[in-house]
Every structure is written in structure tokens, then in C-alpha cells.
Amino acid sequence: MKEYTSNNIGDTQKIAKEVAGTLRGGELIALAGNLGAGKTVFVKALARAMGIEDNITSPTFVLMKVYDADFGKVERLVHVDCYRLEHAEDLQDIGLGDYLNHDNNVVVVEWADKINDLPEGTIYIKIESLGGDKRKIIID
Numbered sequence: 001m002k003e004y005t006s007n008n009i010g011d012t013q014k015i016a017k018e019v020a021g022t023l024r025g026g027e028l029i030a031l032a033g034n035l036g037a038g039k040t041v042f043v044k045a046l047a048r049a050m051g052i053e054d055n056i057t058s059p060t061f062v063l064m065k066v067y068d069a070d071f072g073k074v075e076r077l078v079h080v081d082c083y084r085l086e087h088a089e090d091l092q093d094i095g096l097g098d099y100l101n102h103d104n105n106v107v108v109v110e111w112a113d114k115i116n117d118l119p120e121g122t123i124y125i126k127i128e129s130l131g132g133d134k135r136k137i138i139i140d
């Protein structure tokens, strides 16, 4: 487990970049944290670090967006936002089955606490607001 304090958006971006540096492909990243905690900020910085130039917006209405990446073996970043899921569901139910466990993909899920039974090896990242711009970021 690693714990960071972020004092501003730049710190969060730096932490995301550091996490990106540890990715080899095939990872599933589960992001948790309240509304406005900084989950999407984190994903955007992760995407930047993976050579993605597209503008990342939260896939609120489509649930999932797939971006072409150019980062070692990683060719795809799959961004999922479960905020609007009304009931807990499985990764298979939301259509992620095909994307999981492929070396060429990294999957990152906002509001991952709404998903049942995340697989072993999932990288859990929790962003907690400490008031103002301050955040605690816990990586597990």
C-alpha cells in the first residue's frame, strides 16, 4: 500500500504519471472516491502519460470509452465510469469481458466500488478529499 498527499491538481497528475510508469499491460485499475474527488483528473493524466492525445471526458452516458494508446505493449486504454449504474453489476455484465486480461489493454474504472467481485490483482486507488484542493490518494 502506498499513501500520498496531493495538495493540488498538479500533484495528482504527477502521481498518476508515476502509476502509469508501473503499468505493463493487462492491468485493471479500480478508482474510488466521492464526486469531484479527482478520479477523472487522474485518468486524464494517466492517458497523457500513455501517449493518448484525445481529450478524455468522463464516459457518463456511454459507460465505456476506448482510446488508442502508444505505451510499450499497451495499445488501448479502456475508461469506464460506473456512476450511473443503479445496481451493483459484474465486469462481464457491463461489457468489459473482452478487454480484461489482455496485455494490450489497460482498463480503468471510476466508481469501481459499484462493481462486484473485482479480480485478484486489481490495482485499487482511492482518492479522498481532505478539504480545499487537498487529497489523500491510497494505492493498494
Ligand SMILES: Nc1ncnc2c1ncn2[C@@H]1O[C@H](COP(=O)(O)OP(=O)(O)OP(=O)(O)O)[C@@H](O)[C@H]1O
Pocket: 006, 007, 008, 009, 010, 011, 012, 033, 034, 035, 036, 037, 038, 039, 040, 041, 042, 058, 083, 110, 132, 133, 134, 135
Ligand atoms: N488535489 C487535487 N487533485 C485532483 N483534482 C483536484 C485537486 N484539487 C482540486 N481539484 C479539482 O477537483 C475536481 C476533480 O474533478 P474530477 O472530475 O476529476 O472528479 P471525479 O472524482 O472524477 O468526480 P465524478 O465522481 O463526478 O466523476 C477538478 O475540478 C479539479 O480541478
Ligand SMILES: [Mg+2]
Pocket: 039, 040, 041, 058, 081, 110
Ligand atoms: Mg469522474
